[in-house]
Amino acid sequence: LGVRQLIVGVNKMDSSEPPYSEARYEEIKKEVSSYIKKIGYNPATVAFVPISGWHGDNMLEPSTNMPWFKGWKVERKEGNAEGKTLIDALDAILPPSRPTEKPLRLPLQDVYKIGGIGTVPVGRVETGILKPGMVVTFAPANITTEVKSVEMHHE
Incomplete structure (x- = not known):
C-alpha cells in the first residue's frame, strides 16, 4: 500500500487493570513492536501513544492520568520528532512527495x-x-x- 509512516495509538487505557496501567501499555507496545518489525517496519520510527478516546487522555493534551508516560520519540533520516499526544504524532507525519x-x-x-x-x-x-x-x-x-x-x- 505504500504506507511508510506509522503511529500506534494504544487505546482504552482507562479500561486496563488497574486503569491507566504502565505495565499493560509496555506489554502491548512490546507485542506490537515485534509484529511491525516482522512486517518490515523499524519500531524506532513508530510513535507509540497511550490514549483513552473515551476520556480524551493524550489525544490533544497530555494526560494527568498517565504521569509515567514521558512522551514518544521517532528517529528518521529526515529529522527526529517527539511529542506527548496523538495530535503531536499526527502533526509530525511527513507529507509524502x-x-x-x-x-x-x-x-x-x-x-x-x-x-x-x-x-x-x-x-x-x-x-x-x-x-x-x-x-x-x-x-x-x-x-x-x-x-x-x-x-x-x-x-
Whole structure:
C-alpha cells in the first residue's frame, strides 16, 4: 500500500487493570513492536501513544492520568520528532512527495458533458503534472485534446 509512516495509538487505557496501567501499555507496545518489525517496519520510527478516546487522555493534551508516560520519540533520516499526544504524532507525519517527474497518469472517475462548457473528464492526478494548454491523449480510446482548464474539488 505504500504506507511508510506509522503511529500506534494504544487505546482504552482507562479500561486496563488497574486503569491507566504502565505495565499493560509496555506489554502491548512490546507485542506490537515485534509484529511491525516482522512486517518490515523499524519500531524506532513508530510513535507509540497511550490514549483513552473515551476520556480524551493524550489525544490533544497530555494526560494527568498517565504521569509515567514521558512522551514518544521517532528517529528518521529526515529529522527526529517527539511529542506527548496523538495530535503531536499526527502533526509530525511527513507529507509524502508527489511523483511529479513521472509521466502523467490520470485515471478517470467520470466524464460529464456540460452544455456551454463541453466535455469534463473527472479523475485524480496520480503521477506527473496537468496544466492548461497541455495536449493529452486518453487511452485506450486514443483521443487527443488540449486541456482548457484544471479545477480541484470545489476550488
